[in-house]
Every structure is written in C-alpha cells, then in structure tokens.
Amino acid sequence: MTANTTTPATTAYHDPLARRRLIQTIFGRILIYALLLFGAALILIPFFWMVSTSLKTEDQLFVWPPKWLPDPVAFENYFDSWKQLDSIAPGLTFWRIMGNTLFITVLAMFGEMFSAAIVAYGFARFRFKGRDTIFFIMLSTMMIPATLTMVPGFLVWREFGLLNTYDPLTLPALTAWGPAYIFLLRQFFLTIPRDMDDAATVDGANTVQIFFYIMLPMVKPAFLAIGVLAFQGNWNNLQAPLIYLNTTQFFTLILSMQFFQQSLSKSAPKWHYMMAMATMMAAPILLMFFTAQRYFIEGLNVGAVKG
Amino acid sequence: MGDPGAFNTYYPTLLRYIGLAIVLCLLIYGTYRGLRALGVKPEAATGFSLITPWIAGRIVLTAFPILLSFYLGFTEYNILWDKPKSLQDPLFHYKYALSLKVMKFDADERVSIAALGKLDAEGPRIARYRELDSFTIGDTNYVIGATDPFFFKAVWLTLRYAVFNVPLGLIAALCVALLLNQSVRGIGYWRTLYYLPAVLPAAATALLWWWLFAPKSGLINWGLGQVGIGPMGWFTDKNLVLPSFIIMSTWGVFGANTVILLAGLKNIPPELYEAAAIDGAGTWSKFRRITIPMLSPALFYNLIMGMIAALQLFTQQAFIPTDREDGWFLNWFIYNEAFNSGRMGYASAVGWLTSILIIAITLLVFRSSTAWVFYESSREGEGA
Structure with a gap:
C-alpha cells in the first residue's frame, strides 16, 4: 500500500488536516523548549551571579545598574578571605580548614558506607525472629528530628570528655547512622538471587567472604551512591560541627563560612568574599556531581521507584 | 602545608x-x-x-x-552547670512554652503589657505574658499574650513554610518533569541542568540568595526595578521573610524532585496511554486518570521527605540572620535557647514539643496516603 510508504511530512503536505496537526506539533515543540530555556535561565543566572560576584573588587559590588562581568577580575578574593579570617582567628587557614573538613568527611563517609552495608546485608539476606519489626523501627527513626538529640547528645559527649574533638562527628557514623542508606542497600541486596549465596557456601566460602567478594561487588552502584550521598551530607553538615567544635582551628569549611559571616561580614556584608567562599565550598561537590552523576541519580531514584 | x-x-x-x-x-x-x-x-x-x-x-x-x-x-539546667536542678513545678517549661491568653481591650485603650499578668506557676524566673498578636472583632480589640511569644512565632513560621514550600516544590517539579518527558532532545543535559541547584550546598544557596535578595544592591530588586516594581525588603520585611525562604528553597529543591518524578514517569507503561487513547480519553483525563495515580508513590515519597526536611530547616536560617521578632525556624530557635542562652532544660522541653509536632504531621501524611497513593502490587492483590 502506498499510504504506508509515504512519510508523515509528505502526508502533511497533501492533507490539510495533517498539515494543521504538524503545525500544532511544531508550535508545541517551540513552547516546550521556550519553557525549558526559561527554567534554565532561572537556574543558571544565580549560579553565574555567585561566580561573577566572587571575582569582583569591593567597589564593583554596589554599582547600579549591576555589571554582569567583573572588570578587573579579582582572583585574590579567594586568598584574601582566608587571610582576613587568619588575622582575627590565628590558625584558621585554608589548608588547616580543608584538612579538618576532609578528615571528618572521609572518615564519616567510609564509616557510613561499610556499616550501612553490613546492617543492610543482615536485614536483607537472613531470616530471624523480629527482623521485620526491627526493620520497621529502623525506618521510623527517620522521623526523629535532630533537634531532639541535640541537647542530650552534647551532654553525652561532654560526659565522655570529647567535646571539641572530631569524635562526635566521625565515630557515630560507624554505627550505621542513616536509615535511608540501610533501606537503599537492602533494596539492592534483595534483588540478588539466593542461589548465589548457596553456590558460594557449597564452594566453602564463609559469610565474610560472601559479603566482600560476592555481595558487595553486586550492589556496587548503590554502595557508591551512598558514598556520594554520605560525602555530600557530611561536607554540608552545619548543625553538628556548630555544637561540638568551638576552637577556630578545629573548624570545618561550612563553620568557617558561618564564622566569617557572623564576624567580619556582620555589619557590612562582604559579598565578594562570601561568594568566593560559597564557590569554594560548592566546587568539590559540583565536581563530584559531574564525574559521578550516575550515582547521585541512583541514590535518588531508589526511593521513588521501589519505595 | x-x-x-x-x-x-x-x-x-x-x-x-x-x-x-x-x-x-x-x-x-x-x-x-x-x-x-x-x-x-x-x-x-x-x-x-x-x-x-x-x-x-x-x-x-x-x-x-x-x-x-x-x-x-x-x-x-544551665549549660555551665554540672548537674540539672529540680524545678519547683516540674511542668514549668511546658507551661512557659505553651501558655496563651486572650484578653479584651477597649478600642481606644492602649495595650498594656502588664495587664496580661504573669504565669501562674512556680519557676526559676517570673514569666510574664507578652504580646504575641492582636485582632479585632467588631469594635473590640483582643490581644493574644504568650509567655514565650518567640516559640509560637517559630512554630507558626515553620508550619507555614512546610505547608507552602513542599507542595509548591512538588508542583514546580511535576511541571518540569512533564515537559522533560515530552521526548525532548538531549534529556540527559536538561536533567543535569535542572538537578544542579539541588547539589549546591545549602550554605552556598543561603548566602547566594541572601545576596540576590539584598534590598539595596541585590540582583532581584534590580530586575524588579526594570519592570517598575519598587525595591522590596526581602528577608528584612516582616511580611517577606516567609516568601523569601520559600522562593530560595523551591529553587534549591525542585530539581531533585524533578529527577525522581521523571524516573516515575518513565516507568509508566505506554500501553496504558494507548489503551486510553483507543477509549477516546483526552489529554486531561489521561493525566488525571493515568499519570497522577501511577506517579503517586513518587509524589508521596517526595512529600514525606520534603515535609521532614522543611520542618527541620536549620542551615539556611543559620546563614541568613532574620529578625527574631519576625520568627525563627524552630530548629534554630531551639539551638539558640540551648547553646546561646544556655537553657538546656527549656530547650529539651521545646525539643520534645517540636518532635511530637513533626511526628504527628508525618503520620498524618502517612495516613492520608491510603486515600490517594496507588501501588501496583496492591492492585494485583485485589485481582488475585
């Protein structure tokens, strides 16, 4: 039949009804892209403004109307903000703060990854009495606000004599801190066929070997996804460091930003320095996002599709 | 180094x-x-x-x-003490936080704070009622007094924020997800782009928006000036504190919601739409009868997570010093009671009240889910 071989375009040319439909589709497409571009502008302009401000000199900040591009470009903002912090709080230098932040973030991240994997493995692959009840309790702990444990948590760590150390920020991670991570990994462990364990057991592997050589490699996407989420979560955490750290040399990046805003920037906001610090804080996370985007999205989607 | x-x-x-x-x-x-x-x-x-x-x-x-x-x-319990002291009236903190009093004043009479009296409970300090708000019915003025007006202001701000911000973020995300689902070219790039604000650390988002919203030299007031709207005191004007926080958070979160909803949309089997088209269903009824029910688990997940996050907002408030009189977010209010004023006992009591509130709201949303969330597995169960 000839009708089947003609392309939609030629049909549209001959048939006025189809032609109208084609025009409608084209308009629809244009509208969709216009809306998407509008949304993109809403997202990108603030980003651009952050980086642009971070490169301006002080007298360019309050120019009216605002200038989009910095001229001259002041890269020194990125160093001067730290010099200023160092001058009011000796020892609060870029390298020290970076070291503190990475130390806390990396220890807490590995702690959360491995402990969550072990606990999730226990929940997913073994039957025991009360398992489902405990799992339900675990999920309910997600509702307990951080506010409730803030005051007594502080008192407990004070009792241990570990205030103003990195312990309260890293050690709890070893006890499978995040219910969401356990849930995510459990969903992945559940999809692995039971034959895998059985075959390995027949071959003489013990539980530890099965876990590290068979199970963990099979849930690698979820394992890395919680790694990414845990890194991001600890990097961005303000509440805990704010409570537990009070010597400026011990500060994390986010805490030094808050300190800067509360001290040097209090009466007259130094936007160029604050934007430079915001950019510095965002840069590693954005870099990680662009290189490991898949894992960010993996972590997000599990809840949506399987929850 | x-x-x-x-x-x-x-x-x-x-x-x-x-x-x-x-x-x-x-x-x-x-x-x-x-x-x-x-x-x-x-x-x-x-x-x-x-x-x-x-x-x-x-x-x-x-x-x-x-x-x-x-x-x-x-x-x-003061933060500087080694041990807590017992209270004469054990419920003092709860009474102090929750006491409300409504008093009538004649239209021309000036509101006298002293007229509100003090709290009828033995405590470490005299708790006077202070003015929280006032309203008028007919010719009579009423004044609402509270022993801790800041607590009520915090609750009121946090609740309004959660109620407005979460649905708004979901609707925005749903619109973008529907747009991106229209077989758009380069969907990966669009998705990355829209997800970007969600990866920006909350601290950076807060500082950035505080700067964008700066009353005198902020970009937003400049933009509004171009279309003839006068400069607005975002974050400083009492009536604009809440909208400012909502705009900032919606910008920050809707991309993450979009990604989740988009995954949900991609999971809807196309046969459903084809079957509906044969039955003569229009675009709206397809959306209403197929898309929304099939997407409801993802919407529900976003709603729950969004609610829990909104009720515990902390970081943004820590970076944006709004006026305490206009209300602080609950979490920040409690932090300040405990660690700046040093009142650990009172902060604990308020922490409990807040937690009960948060858990009650979460459970309420959960209960509502049976009415509108649709699970594939439960439908199969019915058939069997």
Whole structure:
C-alpha cells in the first residue's frame, strides 16, 4: 500500500488536516523548549551571579545598574578571605580548614558506607525472629528530628570528655547512622538471587567472604551512591560541627563560612568574599556531581521507584 | 602545608575510630558465637549479629539521649552547670512554652503589657505574658499574650513554610518533569541542568540568595526595578521573610524532585496511554486518570521527605540572620535557647514539643496516603 510508504511530512503536505496537526506539533515543540530555556535561565543566572560576584573588587559590588562581568577580575578574593579570617582567628587557614573538613568527611563517609552495608546485608539476606519489626523501627527513626538529640547528645559527649574533638562527628557514623542508606542497600541486596549465596557456601566460602567478594561487588552502584550521598551530607553538615567544635582551628569549611559571616561580614556584608567562599565550598561537590552523576541519580531514584 | 598542630588533633580521633571499628567487629562476632552457643540456627544468628552495630549505636546515641532529654525537660539546667536542678513545678517549661491568653481591650485603650499578668506557676524566673498578636472583632480589640511569644512565632513560621514550600516544590517539579518527558532532545543535559541547584550546598544557596535578595544592591530588586516594581525588603520585611525562604528553597529543591518524578514517569507503561487513547480519553483525563495515580508513590515519597526536611530547616536560617521578632525556624530557635542562652532544660522541653509536632504531621501524611497513593502490587492483590 502506498499510504504506508509515504512519510508523515509528505502526508502533511497533501492533507490539510495533517498539515494543521504538524503545525500544532511544531508550535508545541517551540513552547516546550521556550519553557525549558526559561527554567534554565532561572537556574543558571544565580549560579553565574555567585561566580561573577566572587571575582569582583569591593567597589564593583554596589554599582547600579549591576555589571554582569567583573572588570578587573579579582582572583585574590579567594586568598584574601582566608587571610582576613587568619588575622582575627590565628590558625584558621585554608589548608588547616580543608584538612579538618576532609578528615571528618572521609572518615564519616567510609564509616557510613561499610556499616550501612553490613546492617543492610543482615536485614536483607537472613531470616530471624523480629527482623521485620526491627526493620520497621529502623525506618521510623527517620522521623526523629535532630533537634531532639541535640541537647542530650552534647551532654553525652561532654560526659565522655570529647567535646571539641572530631569524635562526635566521625565515630557515630560507624554505627550505621542513616536509615535511608540501610533501606537503599537492602533494596539492592534483595534483588540478588539466593542461589548465589548457596553456590558460594557449597564452594566453602564463609559469610565474610560472601559479603566482600560476592555481595558487595553486586550492589556496587548503590554502595557508591551512598558514598556520594554520605560525602555530600557530611561536607554540608552545619548543625553538628556548630555544637561540638568551638576552637577556630578545629573548624570545618561550612563553620568557617558561618564564622566569617557572623564576624567580619556582620555589619557590612562582604559579598565578594562570601561568594568566593560559597564557590569554594560548592566546587568539590559540583565536581563530584559531574564525574559521578550516575550515582547521585541512583541514590535518588531508589526511593521513588521501589519505595 | 598544614600547620604542625593538625596531626596532633587528628590522630587521637583516628585511633578511637579504628578502635571502635574493631570493637564493633568483635561485637558482631561475639553475638554470633553467643547465639550459636545458645542453640540458635546459623542463619538467624548471623543475621541478628550483623545488625548489632546498628542496635548498639541507637541505644547509646538515640534512645538514651531521647530519654535524657525527656528527663531534662522537667529540670532547670544551665549549660555551665554540672548537674540539672529540680524545678519547683516540674511542668514549668511546658507551661512557659505553651501558655496563651486572650484578653479584651477597649478600642481606644492602649495595650498594656502588664495587664496580661504573669504565669501562674512556680519557676526559676517570673514569666510574664507578652504580646504575641492582636485582632479585632467588631469594635473590640483582643490581644493574644504568650509567655514565650518567640516559640509560637517559630512554630507558626515553620508550619507555614512546610505547608507552602513542599507542595509548591512538588508542583514546580511535576511541571518540569512533564515537559522533560515530552521526548525532548538531549534529556540527559536538561536533567543535569535542572538537578544542579539541588547539589549546591545549602550554605552556598543561603548566602547566594541572601545576596540576590539584598534590598539595596541585590540582583532581584534590580530586575524588579526594570519592570517598575519598587525595591522590596526581602528577608528584612516582616511580611517577606516567609516568601523569601520559600522562593530560595523551591529553587534549591525542585530539581531533585524533578529527577525522581521523571524516573516515575518513565516507568509508566505506554500501553496504558494507548489503551486510553483507543477509549477516546483526552489529554486531561489521561493525566488525571493515568499519570497522577501511577506517579503517586513518587509524589508521596517526595512529600514525606520534603515535609521532614522543611520542618527541620536549620542551615539556611543559620546563614541568613532574620529578625527574631519576625520568627525563627524552630530548629534554630531551639539551638539558640540551648547553646546561646544556655537553657538546656527549656530547650529539651521545646525539643520534645517540636518532635511530637513533626511526628504527628508525618503520620498524618502517612495516613492520608491510603486515600490517594496507588501501588501496583496492591492492585494485583485485589485481582488475585
């Protein structure tokens, strides 16, 4: 039949009804892209403004109307903000703060990854009495606000004599801190066929070997996804460091930003320095996002599709 | 490059970290051996012993602190003291936080704060009623007094924020997800782009929007000026504090919601739409009868997570110093009571009240889910 071989375009040319439909589709497409571009502008302009401000000199900040591009470009903002912090709080230098932040973030991240994997493995692959009840309790702990444990948590760590150390920020991670991570990994462990364990057991592997050589490699996407989420979560955490750290040399990046805003920037906001610090804080996370985007999205989607 | 002191502060923590890791491994192994010795089957023994790190952590770091906080709520405890002191009236903190009084004033009479009186409870300090708000019915003026107006302001701000921000973020995300689902070219790039604000750390988002919203030289007031709208005092004007926070958070979160909803949309089998088209369903009824029910689990997940996050907002408030009179977010209010004013007892009591509120709201949303969330598996169950 000839009708089947003609392309939609030629049909549209001959048939006025189809032609109208084609025009409608084209308009629809244009509208969709216009809306998407509008949304993109809403997202990108603030980003651009952050980086642009971070490169301006002080007298360019309050120019009216605002200038989009910095001229001259002041890269020194990125160093001067730290010099200023160092001058009011000796020892609060870029390298020290970076070291503190990475130390806390990396220890807490590995702690959360491995402990969550072990606990999730226990929940997913073994039957025991009360398992489902405990799992339900675990999920309910997600509702307990951080506010409730803030005051007594502080008192407990004070009792241990570990205030103003990195312990309260890293050690709890070893006890499978995040219910969401356990849930995510459990969903992945559940999809692995039971034959895998059985075959390995027949071959003489013990539980530890099965876990590290068979199970963990099979849930690698979820394992890395919680790694990414845990890194991001600890990097961005303000509440805990704010409570537990009070010597400026011990500060994390986010805490030094808050300190800067509360001290040097209090009466007259130094936007160029604050934007430079915001950019510095965002840069590693954005870099990680662009290189490991898949894992960010993996972590997000599990809840949506399987929850 | 690090200064010489750095290592000395890291290594004790590192040692304790490794020590705790070893202790937890021994705990798992010990539990396993113990259960086996009691004659428990290997599978059950292994499973239970693997979750012991979680159980131990929650007992020491969650259950115990919660009970401690419950006790502290009935005591007077300054951060500088070693021990809490007992209160003459154990419920003083709760009374202080929750007391409300409505009084009538004649239209021409000036509101006198002293007329509101003081709290009828024995406590460490005299708690006077202060003006929270006033309203008029007919010719009569009423004044609402509260012993702690800041607590009520915090509750009111946090609740309004959650109620407006979460649905708004979901609707925005749904619109973008529907757009992106229209077989758009380069969907990966669009998705990355829209997800970008969600990866920006909350601290950076807060500082950035505070700057964008700056009353005199902010970009937004400049943009509004171009279309003839006068400069607005975002974050400083009493009526604009809440909208400012909502705009900032919606910008920050809707991309993440979009990604989740988009995954949900991609999971809807196309046959459903084809079958509906044969039955003569229009675009709207397809959206109403297929898209929304099929997407409801994802919408529900976003709603729950969004609610929990909105009710606990902290970081943004820590970076944006709004006026306490206009209301602070609950979490920030409690932090300041505990660590700036040093009132640990009162902060514990308010922490409990807040937690009850948050849990009640979350459970309410959960209960509502049976009415509107549609699960594939439950439909199959009905058929069988």
